Structure formats: C-alpha cells, structure tokens
Amino acid sequence: MTAHYCSLAQQPAPAFAPGLAAERVGALMGGRRMWVNGTVLHYYFFDGDTDGSVIPVPGSAGTRRVSWVGGRAQRDVVRDCFREWRDLGIGIGFTEVFDRSEAELRIGFQQGDGSWSAVGRDALLPGLHERTMNFGWDLTAPGERATALHEIGHALGMQHEHQSPFAGIHWDDEAVYADLAGPPNFWSRDRTFFNILRKLDPAEVNGSVWDPQSVMEYPFAAGLILEPEQFRGGVHTPGGLSALDKEFALRWYPPLDTPRPPALTPFRSAALSLGPGEQADFTVEPSETREYAVGTFGASDSVVVVFEERDGEPRFLAGRDDGGTEHNATIRARLVRGRRYFVRVRLYSGWGSGETAVMCW
Template sequence: MTGRYCSLAQQSAPAFTPGLTAERLGALIAGRAMWVNGTVLHYYFFDGAEDGSVIPVPGTGQSRRVSWVGAEEQRDVVRACFREWQDLGTGISFVEVGDRSEAELRIGFQVGDGSWSAVGKDCLQAGQQERTMNFGWDLTAPGERGTALHEIGHALGMLHEHQSPYAGIHWDDEAVYADLAGPPNFWSRETTFFNILRKLDPAEVNGSVWDPQSIMEYPFSGGLILEPEQFRAGLNPPGTLSPADKEFALRWYPPADLPRLPALEPFRSVPLRLAPGEQADFVIDPPETREYTVGTFGANDCVLVLFEERDDEPRYVAGRDDGGQPHNATMKARLVKGRRYYVRVRLYSAWGPGETAVMCW
C-alpha cells in the first residue's frame, strides 16, 4: 500500500497565442508560474469558526462545516518549513500575517481533504476566502514534515519530480490506478493520471535530469515501477530538500541586493540585456507625487511588477504579464514623493531584432 500523496488541482492548460515559435513557447511554459525574484510571500493560517468547507451530510439533506483551523503544533511545523526554505538564502522571503487580505498564501488544515497547494502564481487566482494550500493529515507524525516542505515547493513553482519526462519511469499503469484507488488516497483514475502518470512538458520540470531524492518526489511501494529496475521494489526519497532542490530555488530566486539597485528615472529608458529567465531590478524615488506609467519596449515576453517599500518590506502594487502577446507590458500607478518603489522585470524571452528596454514616465 502506498502513502498519502499531495493532490494538485487539475487546471486547464494555459492558452497562448497561436503561431509562437518553439523557443518562445518553451520559455513561457517554464516561467509562467514563477514569482519575480525579490517577492515577499505572506502566509496566513485560517483561524476563525467561520473558516471551513460546507459539505453535505449523507442521507439527511443537510450540510455541516468542516474546519480549516489547525492546531498550533501543526502551524509550527509549517512555520519551520517556511524558515528552512528561506534559510537557503534565496531572493524570496516568507512573512506570516494575521490578515488574510494581505496574504498570497492562505493555509488550511481540513482533515480528509488531502494535502495540496496552488503552484506558484496560480494562487493569485483564488479569492481571499479560499485556501491556496491545505494539509489533510497530522504533520507532527513521524516522516510527515516533508509534506509541508513539499507543498511550499509547489508554492514556489515546483512540480512533481516523478512526472519529469527525464525520469524514464515505466509504470505498471493498472497497478498504480488500483493502488491509488484504495486507502488512504481514494483517488479517481483521472486524479491518478494527472498527479502520477501524466508526463510534464520538458519546459515545466525542475531540472534537466530526474532527481529521485527531491522533496517533490513521491515515495512509491514495490510493484508500481517497472523501470528503472532499481526501483521495482519501491522508491523512498528521504523527505528532505535535496541538493538539486536547493539549486533550483537559488537559480530561479538568487539572493537579492536591494541597496545597490540602479535607479529608474522618469523619461530615461534603460536597456534590458537579459537571458531567458533572468531578471532586472530597479528602484524608483519619485521626484513628485502623480500618476506614472511603467512599461517595457521591444520584442520581448516578460513579467513586470511594481512594489512599494513599506516597513522595510516590498509590498505588491501592480503587475503585468505580456507573455506570448504582440504588445508590451505597461501599467499605471500613483507614486508618492518621499516613498520608495521597486520595479522588477523577469524575461521569458526576447524574440526579435532590436533592443529591449524599460522606462517610467
């Protein structure tokens, strides 16, 4: 019998403009869920009596509320796992908040609903009353701390390692379907296919080789994997961050150096000499209070995000993603003299001749 597994929600494949080159399409797939580096992700634990799912009571015609509130010892495990990811020294940081309206990550502990998380920026599509992450079993039980590390990996944009096309796994499909249909998961064939058997696009995966030690790898009991031969008796990752996990996080989110950011001054264009996946960061100290426009120029696909510094922390103001579109990313925002703002531009790809640039005016 297999263990309890994370179950990602099935979503429609992202729609891209027809006719994109393979290079542009691959870059968009690889980076669509990733945050711009330097983002502070705020997390919130549901804690009210009204927080929960309303589910029907079989045979009664009535319903009841199932709580999303977790015990303090459960929250402490999740807090410790956020610290472990942050202690890698990435440019992403995590801050707990007591107001759900300030949180990008909203965490519940509904028992029986499985453990799962939105992947990267997908959490921004959820309403403020909705969870973006859930833990469906006791995280303090032996061996279960890895569940929290795993779900935070999803929140950073990582996907399941066993679904990598580089894994070379040959499954006994019917054995997998039968195993996941039983306890403790009780998955449908559709859920099992989406989370186990489906192969990811090469551009989506965490690296160019399979890492069976990854925190994003499931354990599997014997008889489910036919090849590679050494895993026929089972696959048992340690449930900790592997060297490749750490390398992935630091590659996408390298340490940020805010004090040395170049200035983005009104009406002065700054060239963007970036490779796919790279990011440029700028600071704006507005010379006057008014509405400004910030935008990119040239043949590029990018994500453009504006933050305001509050209490020594960059807080999200506005963002635009022009990936796969024929136009560039622009946004308007009222900037106040005496306050500091940060502009972050992450490039998917530059696909045409000529220089790309960013400017505020």
C-alpha cells in the same frame, strides 16, 4: 502501505497564441509560474470560526462546515519549513501576516481534503477568502514534515519529480490506479492521472534530470514501476531537501546580495540586456503623488511587477505578464510621493531584435 500523496487540482493547459516559435513556448512554460526574485511571500493561517468549507452531509439534504483552522503544533511545522527554505539563502522571503488581505499564500488545515498548493504565481488567482494551500493530515506524525516542505516547494513554482519526462518511468498503469483508489488517498482515475501518470512538458520541470531524492518526489511502493528496473521495488525518499532541490531554488531565486537597484527616472527609458530567466531591478521614488504607468518596450516576453516598500519590506502592488503576446506589459498604479517602489522585470525570452527597455511615466 501507500503513503498520503499531494493532490494538485487540475488546471487547464496554458493557451499561447498560435504560431509562436518553439523556443518562446519553452521559455514561457518554464517561467510562467515563477515569482520575480526579491518577492516577499506573505503567508496567513486561517483562524476564524467561519473559515472553512461547506460540504454535504451524507444521507441528507443538509450541509455542515468543516474548519480550515489548524492547531498550533501543525502551524509550527509549516513555519519551520518556511524557515528551512528561506535559510538556503534564496532571494524569496517569507513573512507570516495576520490579515488575509495582505497574504499571497493562505493556508488551511481541512482534514480529509488532501494536501495541496497552488503552484507559484497561480496563488494570485483565488479570492482572498479562498485557500492557496491545504494540509489534510497530521504534519507532526513521523515523516510528515516533508509534506510541508513539498507544498512550499509548489508555492515556489516547483513540480512533481515523478512526472518529469526525464525520469523514464514506465508505470504499471492499472496497478497505480488501483493503489490510489484505496486508502488513504481514495483518488479518482482522473486525479491519479493528473498527479502521477501524466508527463509534464520538459520546459516546466525542475531540472534536466530526474531527482528521486527530491522533496518533490512521491515515495512509491513496490509493484507500481516497471522501469527503470532498480525502482521496481519502490521509490524511497529521504523526506528532506535534496541537493538538486537547493540548486533549483537558488538558480531561480539567487541571493539578493547586490546594492540598492538603480533609480528608474520618470520619462527616461532604461535599456535591458537580459537573457532568458534573467531579471533587472529598479527603484522609483516619485516626486509627486499621481497615477503612473510602468511598461516594457521591444520584442520580448516578460513579467513586470511593482512593489511598494512598507516598513522596510517590499509589498506586491501590481504585476503584468505579456508572455506569449505581441503586446508589451504595462502597469498603471498610484504611486505616492515620499515612498519607495521597486520595479522588477524578468525576461522569459527575447525575439526579433531582442532589444528591450523599461520606462516609468
């Protein structure tokens, strides 16, 4: 029997400026959805009577509202899976909040709408009244806890393993389309292609080898894969975080065991000696309340994020990504005297001289 499958919404391919060197494009593809390390992701469960989708009523001109609210047992499964990812020791935190305006991740439980998540920083794109993650079936059923681990993996920026070009999978395409068109998924050909048959760019996959044990891998029944031969009988996943899942998460989000970052003094630039994927962190404690600018300088592609410390926890304030452009990232934000702020700069790639700096003014 075919399993329920995660169903990501189709997104347009990223558009980069023409003429970019291949290594720059590769670095941008690999890091564009990843959070800066040290981010605390706040998650919110929809809980109101008016939280839901309005859908048409078959056979009439009317509509009805379908709730996004999940029961306590469903929410507890998701909470437990956030804890499992956190307990790896990664440099990303997870905190449940009860005000959707404070949440980067907003979670619904609309039955029949599939299970899916925004990938990484794409969660910042939907409006505050929209979901960034949904669970469309019972997470307490045997084997379904893996669905929550899988969707949180997407929220961290991870992709589907079976779409890796390193997997070397040769599908029986029509068998796949036929299988997914039936229960329990009822997918269109476009959705099946986007989530299964389409190959990802080598730069945006989770690693340089295929991991069939990954929580980001779908299980597949026999008869869908022609090659590699050992998977003609299907792909059977254990349903937990694999060794390579953990390695990927810790590589992108290493533990935050360093002392407090150095201060970024207004009007004094700080040189950045970073390689692709590396990050520099600074603190800012403004001496006066006013609008400040924080920006990078030099020939590089980077993302800059400013956090405000509240109750000992960094809260996202503003971010800017200059990846793929010839312009440096600059953020303007009102900083308040007596509060502490964190500036985090993550490099995609350096080009030209590769010499870069960050400054607050």
